[in-house]
Amino acid sequence: MYASIEELVSDATIKNLPISELVIQAECNDMNVSRNNVWRKMKHNLDTMRLAVSRGAHGIGVHSKTGLTGGDAVKIKDYRKSHKTLSGDMIMSAVQSAIATNEVNAAMGVICATPTAGSSGTLPGVLFTLEKRLGLDEEQMVRFLFTAGGFGMVIANNACIAGATGGCQAEVGSASGMGAAAAVEVAGGTPKQSANAMAIAISNLLGLVCDPIAGLVEVPCINRNAIGSSNALISADMALAGCESMIPADEVISAMDKVGKNMPESLRETGIGGLAGTPTGQEIRMRIFGKNL
């Protein structure tokens, strides 16, 4: 297990190994399990993600029990076919996969939490877009997940990944940082560039609050994953272009931790402040649960 991003990057540089490889080796050693076992488990996670992405954008899409959300991934799929998108097809493909996954999650379908269920669309948005864009094979896709997970472990152990403790920055922000770092590796970038991509991505979402309407993982959670994926791709591109984060990755993580600790409770997954606290947010809560706060 790695204590810091600096340690992870310097170990990868010294050993001349990709971060995904270090993460696989650490998992085998720390958990005392075979490489085969570890690989199979991650492959199963990848398959689960693929199913959710395709289920959410299939037919009329999926809809949550509350009726608040659903069907947007299908709208985006159709729009991509019939229009010249403003932000480009690659970004909109990431948006589609991210939203499809979180719509499945909101409809109580099966997803893989990455790192959480509320932020489960961000990584698939990045990964399945890069699959087509870079022609990734299965091995590269599984490695993408190990790299993302390795960065995520450092974030989780030095800050947090729960909206109730750190706000949405800890969920979608962390997922976006993980996705950016892993995108750099599959695109052939260096471990240092991965760290820069993670730092840029988290910095861009620093301070994001967790304000789910009626306490449901629907609004604004689903759309925020679209931003998480797009932000990851942009941050990865910037790092690959040679742009650097002024603040080192580990300090960005620690800043996120402090911002989360200073966030009022009403903005940490209580369904009280932010969008949840607006007249419309409160009215929706009343309609669904018949209870005012």
Added chain:
Amino acid sequence: MSNLYRSVFDIIGPIMIGPSSSHTAGAVAIGRAANDLFGGIPERVIVHYYGSFAKTHRGHGTDYAIAAGVLGFDASDPRVSNSRQIAREQGIDIRFVEESGESPIHHPNTAVLDLIGGDKRVQISGCSIGGGTIEIRNIRLHGIDIKPTGPLSIILYVTTNTERDNGISLIEDLNRLAPFDKKQVLKNNEYTIYEFDLKQQLQEGIRGFFVNKYENIICL
């Protein structure tokens, strides 16, 4: 730095039924720990919610998640969202209480479960720290309060004071197969409970070994 997240699969995973890893998958895990601690399905369960759990449990499906765990289901089990009905059909009384005070274990995602069956009564206090990972911070068993530190896995070994079992054989097996960071020995007039915080998550095969060999062992 904490080392609460020890495996890459704590971050990429679990595979689960939505909508929330902390409020649904984590809640299933707390319910599962309660089931393991009780040694099966109790007749009556009172669930006390604190903090974010108290405010958003209905929106997140936390109630059916806890019920699913108490019934022994996994987070990815398709029966998770029907678990309250399944519990009712089996005659299990599960009640949920939104507590307004501070969490007794100091975390915004806290559930304290009282499990009752016959004259057996146990209490477990868990918190869901994100991504489906949980911590059990207090256990009340045979009237003894136990405060484990760190995430699962936790091993409890319950002996009556008349048995004069000093746990040596178990400790030797643990050192060999499942090393621990910390050991606590807690006593009252009737019972002595040994508590071990393991360094790694207990693998299924090794768990089976301990459960088969030691009658009064609880693996969380």
